[in-house]
Amino acid sequence: MGGPEVERLIALLAKLPGLGPRSARRAALKLLQHPEARMLPLSVALTDAARAVRPCSLCGNLDSSDPCGICLDSHRDITLICVVEGVGDLWAIERAGAHRGLYHVLGGTLSPLGGVGPEDLSVTPLLRRVGEGEVREVILALGATVDGAATAHWLADRLASFGIIVSRVAQGVPIGGALEVLDDGTLTTALRARRPG
Structure with missing residues (x-):
């Protein structure tokens, strides 16, 4: 397709949540079509984040x-x-x-x-x-x-x-949620966690 570098890029992108092989290919193609505008700034941001971001020693953020x-x-x-x-x-x-x-x-x-x-x-x-x-x-x-x-x-x-x-935290019926489409567990939790109206 595009050489080992492209295949490696696609394989790494495909490991990200929400990106399967097809989505990773599309993302790689977009990045490669405009490397100066998209790929190089992304590369710098990834490197900066990898060097600077750490878990907070108090809360874990x-x-x-x-x-x-x-x-x-x-x-x-x-x-x-x-x-x-x-x-x-x-x-x-x-x-x-x-x-x-x-x-x-x-x-x-x-x-x-x-x-x-x-x-x-x-x-x-x-x-x-x-x-x-x-x-x-x-x-x-x-x-x-x-x-x-x-x-x-x-x-x-x-x-x-x-x-x-x-x-x-309260659990149950989401805002805008129709009761008929909710699963039994959600309805049960919502009824048990009810509060005065």
Whole structure:
């Protein structure tokens, strides 16, 4: 097709989430058609990010500063920590502008079948942060999966001794969602998590 360099580019692009072999070929073609305008700036941005971006030592977010910009933001509510599975979840909540407190990235969820135990997650730093005494509430913003629910339950048990509020994000019917198209699990969760109207 285009030589080993092109094939390597396509193979690397195909490893990115959401890009299969066909999408990777299209992306590579776009990049190669205008290398000075598209490929070279991308190459520089990738190199700069690879050299500068690291996990925040406090919360686990990815940033070029440590502590990260969120942890350093003096306008944040330091008494409120939102626990998420991964950095992508943190970025999604930030994009929505729905949380003005701090975060803690677990780095996954408990998964006995997948071989992920408490020692594989960033639990000890979370407990240390809560134990310092400034935190009044921890929001468990974990996915509505079996592993996410198990992790949230396990964490709630560990946090109970600190005398703080431990809450979970609400789950159920999305805004604009029609009840007839929702799966049984979502409907059940929505009904059980109902609140006064």
